Amino acid sequence: MKKVFKLVGFASFAGVFYIGFTTYPKLDLISGFSAKSIASGHFIDNRSQVMIEKGDNDINLIDLASNEIDQKDNFATASVYGLKERKAIYRPGLGATLIDDNFDTSKPYEIPKRTFVKNNLPFPYGNNEPMDTVFTNVDYGKLNAAVANAFDKKGAIEKRTRSLLVIYKDKIIAEKYDTGFTKDSKILGWSMTKSITATLFGILAKEGKYNINTPAPIAEWKNDDRKVITTSDLLHMNSGLAWEENYSTICDATKMLFLAENMGRVQLEKPVAFKPNSHWNYSSGTTNLLSYILRNQFKTHQEYLDFWYAALIDKIGMNSMVVETDMAGNFVGSSYAWATTRDWAKFGLLYLHEGNWNGEQLFDTGWAQYVATPTNGSRGDYGAHFWLNAGGRYPDAPKDLYSANGFQGQKVFIIPSLDLVIVRMGLTEDAKFDVNGMLKGIIGSFKK
Incomplete structure (x- = not known):
């Protein structure tokens, strides 16, 4: 014994x-x-x-x-x-x-200057409540049923949807929140932040201040194989740089997000593993490298901080949004933007209207087509920092659907052919939450 x-x-x-x-x-x-x-x-x-x-x-x-x-x-x-x-x-x-232990919490720091435009316009071009609009081609019974089906029934913890918003022709036609969340709740978009970061390059390109098709302006790459990598390659996630993104283990992505002081330099220091524009490889490090590149377009750190808000975020009234920084003070463009569901929807509407916001063109119409065009090697699933349906990922949704996606099922869907923007925020991925079924139900509520 x-x-x-x-x-x-x-x-x-x-x-x-x-x-x-x-x-x-x-x-x-x-x-x-x-x-x-x-x-x-x-x-x-x-x-x-x-x-x-x-x-x-x-x-x-x-x-x-x-x-x-x-x-x-x-x-x-x-x-x-x-x-x-x-x-x-x-x-x-x-x-x-x-x-980390080396971070000086007493050191002075700069913060972005924010501009909150006050007007009497309803959502989305103002912050007043949206106008009540009834569309004769919408079956509201079916629509509300589809929206309700995206949420857990009382006591269940499976679908874990926190909010769902449907906008048709710039009007909110359905909006629902889980217990504990409201239209004022700020929710982390995770990798939807990548699409925010990419958009800033579209704005700079329209202003004639940046060419995405020339080699990325990185001094450390000028004398090796990386010198031919363009910003467009980085936006398409096919730069050829080595990177591992596997959140179930210790990998490049987890070490960057939870250990690195300057997240933008982690991908910068990686060697070439493939020829540029030949191998698609999703990389959060690439997006933070793009944020690092953006920083170097400005003479001062204050100008860099202000640009994100003045040129895009506050420009379209996403006043609730906060983009968080790393220890070096650079925006974590891969992962850390917070905003209300309605403000995430404004970002989708900007793309639905191909860069035009209430009469002002923020980026060229060709930019919206650029981000929604499949990149080499992605099998129609990815464009330039946006996910696509060109490969039929969602069989019951139009092929022209594209979206900003984030960890645990954060989605801003843009469907140009239907004049629709759909935002879903939650805590579950496709395996537990039927995204295609949700889209099918919402789209099916429109009368033919």
């Missing part, structure tokens, strides 16, 4: 040792994700710690973290069984930033 106990004890010790050995390297990422999520959700959207832990942090391994909010000094900390404590500090105007 003693021998059995010894064997059981040894097996238990071995099991604990194995779990600890395999998990310990991930602790920086686990506590880093948790601290950042707690700080952002609480200070940007006023969510309680409990709400964030039960929602945003309800992810395998992330739920191991213990968290604490310091309301006085505006930061959150997280650790796993007391190990690998990480801190994220919130600064108004810059959102929450995951920091």
